[in-house]
Amino acid sequence: MHLNRHDRGLWTYVLLFLFGSLCLGLWWYGQHTATDEDDTLFLGLIGGSAAIVLGLMQYWLQRDTETRALFRELNATYDKLNNDLDAVGAGQRTGTEANKTVVDYMNLCAEEYFWYKRGRIDGEIWKAWETGMRSRFSQAQIAAIAKRELDEYGGSYYGWEKMLKKLLEDRSKATEAANRKPTVTAR
Numbered sequence: 001m002h003l004n005r006h007d008r009g010l011w012t013y014v015l016l017f018l019f020g021s022l023c024l025g026l027w028w029y030g031q032h033t034a035t036d037e038d039d040t041l042f043l044g045l046i047g048g049s050a051a052i053v054l055g056l057m058q059y060w061l062q063r064d065t066e067t068r069a070l071f072r073e074l075n076a077t078y079d080k081l082n083n084d085l086d087a088v089g090a091g092q093r094t095g096t097e098a099n100k101t102v103v104d105y106m107n108l109c110a111e112e113y114f115w116y117k118r119g120r121i122d123g124e125i126w127k128a129w130e131t132g133m134r135s136r137f138s139q140a141q142i143a144a145i146a147k148r149e150l151d152e153y154g155g156s157y158y159g160w161e162k163m164l165k166k167l168l169e170d171r172s173k174a175t176e177a178a179n180r181k182p183t184v185t186a187r
Contacts (some may be wrong), residue, residue: 012053018078021050036122040172064125070115102145106157111113113160130163137167138174 022044084101087093093101107128116126137143147168154161 012056015056016049016112017055019052023049063120067120067125070120071125072141074108074115075113078105081105081108085136087147088141089136092139094141098141099145099149102142104148105136105142106146106149110157110160113163114158117159127131133163134167134170137164138171143168143171 024042026045043148081101081104083099085105086092088098088101111119112126115121116123121129137146146164150161150164150168154165157164
């Protein structure tokens with residue numbers, strides 16, 4: 001489940017309300033049945049509720065910390081590849097160097113996808129990265145290398161290869177549409 005900051009806050013309040021309602025209900029029951037005259041059960045429930053909410057908040061803070069570390073690591077990897085990808089896209093880098101650069105980028109994209117599917121990368125971050133992938137794989141040289149790699153090693157990208165196939169198909173359709181010449185019919 002991918003929860004953004006707003007959703008997490010909402011769930012915190014919902015859980016707090018539910019535990020508070022449970023506490024009040026049990027306190028009321030204890031008061032009317034004389035089973036909790038010294039409010040021990042009530043105070044225990046309040047303490048338990050506070051512990052659960054604080055634990056949940058700590059869990060979300062830890063997830064944010066992990067996401068930040070992943071974000072920095074993956075962006076640093078992309079920064080190292082960026083100039084080389086530009087050179088491949090412009091046709092200035094070819095051969096095995098170009099293949100290595102594109103394969104490294106494909107591995108990075110697959111890793112980003114893996115962490116996104118595991119819920120460690122926020123949906124907004126993923127959308128931005130996906131837009132960047134569309135841009136990169138729309139370049140003819142990069143798309144050609146990616147297609148060859150995909151044909152040979154398609155199953156080794158943690159499921160991301162399905163998205164890449166779609167990106168390459170979209171690029172192919174756009175190229176075909178751009179290359180079609182309008183036909184003029186005589187009357």
